[in-house]
Amino acid sequence: MPELRDIQPRETIRIGFMPLLDAAIPVVAARCGFARKYGLEIELVRETSWANVRDRLAIGHFDAAHLLAPLPIAATLGLTPYDVPLVVPMTLGHGGNAITVSETVWQAMVTAMPEVVANDPVTTGQALKQVILVRRQRGEAPLALAVVHPYSSHNYELRYWLAASGIDPDEDVAIAILPPPYMPDALAARRIDGFCVGEPWNSVAAQRSAGRIILTKQAIWPASPDKVLALRADWAEAHGDLVDRLMLALIESALWCAEPAYLEPLVEIMSGPDILGVDAESIRPALSGALVLADGPHVIPGMLDFAGGDANFPWKSHALWYLAQMIRWRQASPAPEAGERAAAVYRPDLYRKAAMHLGLSAPEADFRHEAGSATKPSLGFFDGMTFDPEDLLPGCCIAR
Amino acid sequence: MPDQRPSDSQALSILVIDEDEIRASIIREGLREAGHQRVHVISVMDGLVRAVEDLAPDVIVIDLANPSRDLVEHLSQVSRAVRRPVAMFVDQSDAGIMEAAISAGVSAYVVDGLRKDRVKAILDMAVARFTAYSRLRDELESTRQALEDRKAIDRAKAILQKLRGVSEEEAYHLIRRKAMAENRRMGEVARALVSTADLLTGTDP
Numbered sequence: 050m051p052e053l054r055d056i057q058p059r060e061t062i063r064i065g066f067m068p069l070l071d072a073a074i075p076v077v078a079a080r081c082g083f084a085r086k087y088g089l090e091i092e093l094v095r096e097t098s099w100a101n102v103r104d105r106l107a108i109g110h111f112d113a114a115h116l117l118a119p120l121p122i123a124a125t126l127g128l129t130p131y132d133v134p135l136v137v138p139m140t141l142g143h144g145g146n147a148i149t150v151s152e153t154v155w156q157a158m159v160t161a162m163p164e165v166v167a168n169d170p171v172t173t174g175q176a177l178k179q180v181i182l183v184r185r186q187r188g189e190a191p192l193a194l195a196v197v198h199p200y201s202s203h204n205y206e207l208r209y210w211l212a213a214s215g216i217d218p219d220e221d222v223a224i225a226i227l228p229p230p231y232m233p234d235a236l237a238a239r240r241i242d243g244f245c246v247g248e249p250w251n252s253v254a255a256q257r258s259a260g261r262i263i264l265t266k267q268a269i270w271p272a273s274p275d276k277v278l279a280l281r282a283d284w285a286e287a288h289g290d291l292v293d294r295l296m297l298a299l300i301e302s303a304l305w306c307a308e309p310a311y312l313e314p315l316v317e318i319m320s321g322p323d324i325l326g327v328d329a330e331s332i333r334p335a336l337s338g339a340l341v342l343a344d345g346p347h348v349i350p351g352m353l354d355f356a357g358g359d360a361n362f363p364w365k366s367h368a369l370w371y372l373a374q375m376i377r378w379r380q381a382s383p384a385p386e387a388g389e390r391a392a393a394v395y396r397p398d399l400y401r402k403a404a405m406h407l408g409l410s411a412p413e414a415d416f417r418h419e420a421g422s423a424t425k426p427s428l429g430f431f432d433g434m435t436f437d438p439e440d441l442l443p444g445c446c447i448a449r
Numbered sequence: 450m451p452d453q454r455p456s457d458s459q460a461l462s463i464l465v466i467d468e469d470e471i472r473a474s475i476i477r478e479g480l481r482e483a484g485h486q487r488v489h490v491i492s493v494m495d496g497l498v499r500a501v502e503d504l505a506p507d508v509i510v511i512d513l514a515n516p517s518r519d520l521v522e523h524l525s526q527v528s529r530a531v532r533r534p535v536a537m538f539v540d541q542s543d544a545g546i547m548e549a550a551i552s553a554g555v556s557a558y559v560v561d562g563l564r565k566d567r568v569k570a571i572l573d574m575a576v577a578r579f580t581a582y583s584r585l586r587d588e589l590e591s592t593r594q595a596l597e598d599r600k601a602i603d604r605a606k607a608i609l610q611k612l613r614g615v616s617e618e619e620a621y622h623l624i625r626r627k628a629m630a631e632n633r634r635m636g637e638v639a640r641a642l643v644s645t646a647d648l649l650t651g652t653d654p
Contacts, residue, residue, distance in 0.1 A: 098518040104556070108548050130522060130558075131547065199523045226523055228516040231494070240495070 059090045062295055065102045066115035068095060068325045069229055069247040070335055071145045071276045073315060074355060075115055078302035080318055086301070087294040095323065098228055099198050100130075106281060107133040112288075113295065115141060116279040119371035122391045123200040125282075126372075128381055134282035137368075138296055138399035140274040142303070143360045145335060145353040146203055147251040148210070148264040150243035151236055154180060154192065155261040155343050167261075167342035168268045168349065170431040174214025181221050195225040195232060195244040202266070202275045203245040205374040210269050213432040218378070236260045247275065248335035248353065249327055256331055261343035267351050269431050272358065274367055285399075296403035306355035312336055359412055361404075363395040366416040366438035373436070392416075392438075462487040463571065464506035466497070468515055472582050476510060479574045498524065508568050509558040510575050513551065521558060546572065553579040598636025605639035608646045 062084070066072040078084045079091035094110075096102045099117060103124060106114045121135035150158070154177075158165050161179035165172045181192060196204040208218040218224060227235055232244045237259035244250075244260075254260040266275065278299065285292050305311055316336060320329045334340040338352040354360045372391040375381035397415050404411040419429060419436035429435065463485055467473035473490045480488045489504050491497065494517050501509075501524055511521055546569070550556055553576045559568050602624060609620035624642070628635045 097514055097516045100518040100522050100556075101513055104547070104551055108551060110551065198519050225498075226520045228519060231516060 059085065059088050060291060061090045061092055062112045062291065063092045063094060063110070064113045064115065065094045065096050065105055065111040067099065067102065067229060069115075069145075069276070070249055070319060070325070070332065070353060071142050071247055072115045072324070073306045073319055074141050074299050074303045075113070075278070076318060076324055077306050077315065078298045081302065081305060083298040083302040083305070084295075087298045089291075089294055089298055091298075093323075099201075103129060104131055106135070106279060107131050109281070109284070112280070112284060112291075114279045115276055117198055117201045118274045118277045118367070119200045119202065119205065119375070120198065121277065121279045122368055122371050122394050123375065123380075125394050126375075126381060126387060126390060128375070129200070135279045135394060136282045136285050136396050136399075137277045137279055137363045137394055138285070138292065138396045138403075139278040139299060139361050140363050140367075141276040141278055141361070142306075142356070143272045143274060143354040143358075144265070144267050144351055145275045146206070146245060146247040146266045147262050147340075148207060148243065148245045149232075149236065149251045149254050149260040149262045150177075150343075151239065151241075151260050152258070154242050155263065157183070158263075165344075167263050167344045168265055168347055170210055170213075170264055170268050173263045174210060174216070177211075178214055178216050181216060191221060191223050192242040193223045193225050193240070195227040195235065195241045195246075197229050197246055198226060199380060200371075200375070202273070202371075203247070205371065205378075206266055206269050207245040208374070208378060209430070210264065213430075213434075233257055233259050249325065249331045252334045252340065253327055253331045255341055262340060263343045265340070265342075265349055265352060267349055271429070272351060272354070272360070274363075277363065292399065293403060293406075296399060297406060300356075300361060300403055300407055300409070303356035303361055307357055307360075362400055362412055363397050364412075364415070364417055365392040365395045365397060366419065366436070368392050368395040369416075369438045370419060370436050460487050461485060461507045461567070461571075462504060463489070463508045463510065464501065464504055465490045466492075466509065466511040466515060466517060466521065468492050469512065472512070472579070475578050475582060476575055479578050480571065483570065483574060485571070497521075507560050507563055508571055510571065511556055511558070512579075513554045513556055518556065546576075550576050554583065555579045594636070598634065598639070601636055601639040601643055605642045608642060612646075 064075045064079070066075060075091060076093060079093050084091040096105070099120065102111070102114050102116060103120060105111045118140070120129070121137050123129050124132055125134045157180045158173070158176035161183065162172065162176035165176040167173065184192070194207065196207055198204065204224070211218045211222065216222065225241055227241070227244070229246050229250050232246045232250045233254035235241045236244065236254050237257060251262045255262050266273065280292065306315055316329045316332050319325050320327060320332050325332065335353045338349050340347055340349060340352065368391045369388060372381065372387060376383050381387065397412070401411045416438045418438070463480055465473050465476050465488065467476065467490070470492045473492055477488050477490055489506070491500055497517055497520060509521055511518055550572060555575050557568070557572045557575065605624055606617055606620040609615055609623055610617060615623065624635055624638055628638045631638070
């Protein structure tokens with residue numbers, strides 16, 4: 050492990066990112082001196098598609114990337130066009146996304162079910178189901194709901210919530226794919242009826258009166274991952290010292306991002322034209338947890354947690370949950386070794402090593418049972434379902 | 450679904466997706482010169498899925514700056530009418546051409562089952578033309594820059610001649626010496642001088 054001094058000459062690490070708030074940890078590490086503290090220079094490259102981030106990571110244009118949590122698993126299992134083994138040493142926070150629908154859909158939801166409450170997955174799900182039934186009776190086209198990528202937390206959370214509400218994501222709605230910054234415009238132009246995307250794009254749509262935020266990720270699956278830091282497996286293997294230093298810089302950056310006292314500097318950095326290029330007013334809601342949802346202002350604890358608890362810990366059981374969703378929605382076949390391979394992508398050992406060096410605690414286990422409990426009722430899925438990683442590891446089969 | 454794979458004797462249907470319309474037409478011309486007659490160009494994102502359903506392309510060429518790439522890659526998950534597009538590079542042996550394509554800023558997808566050697570020439574052509582196009586754009590940019598520098602230097606010379614009573618040649622050498630001393634381009638020094646003079650004389654830019 051390196052000493053805490055500015056090592057000269059510094060080594061450059063190029064990190065690709067998409068314009069989303071949860072890119073904050075690498076952005077702040079590059080801008081606020083955390084990289085320099087560990088002898089690194091982080092060069093940030095903003096990209097226009099997740100496919101570009103993945104490809105440029107794969108061929109070595111990037112050393113590291115801000116990536117959708119399930120994408121490194123898909124790339125390692127060979128489900129994406131250019132399959133290359135990736136590793137995930139760190140989660141870039143918990144939460145951070147939400148579901149927004151058009152004004153028309155929200156009004157129809159209220160008409161169908163006056164008692165609907167925003168950020169309540171049960172009543173919003175019931176109301177949306179009523180809207181879908183009415184539209185079908187009238188012979189109208191199914192609702193078009195957009196996600197950013199097939200291998201994204203957004204896709205799986207949206208589908209999880211729809212399915213738990215009695216809506217078949219493949220039959221009852223049409224799921225489209227759009228890059229995050231295009232969501233508000235597409236909703237305003239009525240090309241889609243709703244979307245699930247990371248912040249600030251929900252708040253941008255709401256502030257432009259293009260849509261209403263009905264549900265946050267926090268309400269569907271509290272304290273769950275969304276983006277991760279991804280490295281090429283062979284690069285990480287060959288550059289152990291650089292990985293260690295990068296991890297220290299990023300964990301310190303995460304602590305800074307999570308500090309309420311630094312909210313305003315963080316808002317300013319993230320709204321910059323070379324990072325997100327949107328107004329501070331659109332960025333502040335998710336960072337402060339004070340969002341205006343479809344029925345008014347809400348305060349949502351844990352809306353976007355950059356650090357604290359296990360917000361940066363890459364649970365192998367989360368990798369398995371994503372694999373389970375890929376199998377559930379027929380993106381992957383349940384091969385016997387798939388569970389082992391998916392779990393191997395997430396590397397809690399790398400996180401633990403860096404956390405220990407910084408005197409931070411980290412879970413001792415690599416797997417956990419996803420469920421609410423008497424002591425921690427905030428964990429677990431909104432519908433009370435549990436996820437036991439043991440179900441997947443040996444046989445890797447799951448019922449749809 | 451019936452097997453819609455193109456046989457080797459059939460003409461390939463090629464879709465070019467590029468928001469830069471000039472570059473897209475350069476690619477289309479290149480494809481036509483190579484004997485491909487079924488070439489379509491889309492430069493807006495709107496209605497992309499419908500266009501792909503209607504055209505049923507065997508090959509899709511897309512610029513890397515295009516945000517539609519995530520959509521193109523997963524069209525078959527979005528629309529059942531679309532045949533599965535796969536990237537032209539599927540294994541490590543393609544790393545060289547993939548690197549070349551990404552550096553040039555272009556990517557390509559083919560429908561599953563199409564023989565790769567039939568379409569490699571298409572990507573090679575696209576890579577070459579993308580590279581040539583960006584070189585052309587760089588050259589244009591540097592020509593424009595040179596022209597603007599020239600204009601600024603002329604104005605700066607005139608200001609120096611007036612303020613310091615020097616000849617045109619002496620004014621030129623003053624600017625050049627300053628630029629060399631400060632390790633800046635002459636155009637930059639001239640522009641700074643012009644804007645300072647504008648400030649002092651109260652001329653609005």
